[in-house]
Amino acid sequence: MADLLKIYKKFYDIYGPQGWWPLSKKKTHARHHSGAPQCYGDRFEIIIGAILTQNTSWINVEKALHNLKKNKKLGRNFIIKMTRKKLAKLIRPSGYFNMKALKLKNAADFFSPVKSAALMQCNDLNYLRSELLAVNGIGPETCDSILLYAFAKPVFVIDAYTRRIFSRLGFIGEKLSYPEWQKFFMDNLKNAGNKTAVFNEYHAMIVAHAKMYCRTKPLCSECPLKKNCRYRQTGKGCLNS
Numbered sequence: 001m002a003d004l005l006k007i008y009k010k011f012y013d014i015y016g017p018q019g020w021w022p023l024s025k026k027k028t029h030a031r032h033h034s035g036a037p038q039c040y041g042d043r044f045e046i047i048i049g050a051i052l053t054q055n056t057s058w059i060n061v062e063k064a065l066h067n068l069k070k071n072k073k074l075g076r077n078f079i080i081k082m083t084r085k086k087l088a089k090l091i092r093p094s095g096y097f098n099m100k101a102l103k104l105k106n107a108a109d110f111f112s113p114v115k116s117a118a119l120m121q122c123n124d125l126n127y128l129r130s131e132l133l134a135v136n137g138i139g140p141e142t143c144d145s146i147l148l149y150a151f152a153k154p155v156f157v158i159d160a161y162t163r164r165i166f167s168r169l170g171f172i173g174e175k176l177s178y179p180e181w182q183k184f185f186m187d188n189l190k191n192a193g194n195k196t197a198v199f200n201e202y203h204a205m206i207v208a209h210a211k212m213y214c215r216t217k218p219l220c221s222e223c224p225l226k227k228n229c230r231y232r233q234t235g236k237g238c239l240n241s
């Protein structure tokens, strides 16, 4: 069994609590909070951010969120009522803005306060995932980001950074499917205690590690994981197994 908790602890010693999900402040800068969102507005902002961050960096998401906030349109009713064209214009910095405007409208239709309260009460992860994945514009990574960060459900988010780091370390093939990757983490972290808290921090620290050391061109000689890294030792990670 892969000792993913050992790596978690190492990351925690290095990076400390990341306090995800980043929420916008009154003006332009991000603030952070830990645990489940305290209100529907914060939950909805996380949902919007999880969609806007598809195929772009967070800095561009912040610009799009800032535009929505500056124009007093960062809310479910505003997104439902606004024309798709106007919404696309406001979220332009996030890229793929026409497509994302449609996705935001779909999400706004789906995540009503009543529906969100019902999802919050539900602990059947298979049901929750099937509900969210049925919304046009929500794929596996977005679905799990929303469940973990907006609804505080214990699901592990798999993204490109996770695949890069853990395939390079030699744990699992980079090209395996999303469900296979997620099963690998969920199985190996089943004794993690408060799973929601651990999954929340783990994903955020994976992002930190990918930005700090395990970049596209990795800084292996400075990396704290270099002693046990397959890529560092052999020049390649796992691809298909």
Ligand code: SF4
Residues within 6 Å of the ligand: 165, 168, 169, 213, 214, 215, 218, 219, 220, 221, 223, 224, 225, 226, 229, 230, 231, 232
């Ligand atoms: S040693 Fe290199 S490849 Fe391995 S985790 Fe660190 S940065 Fe990534």
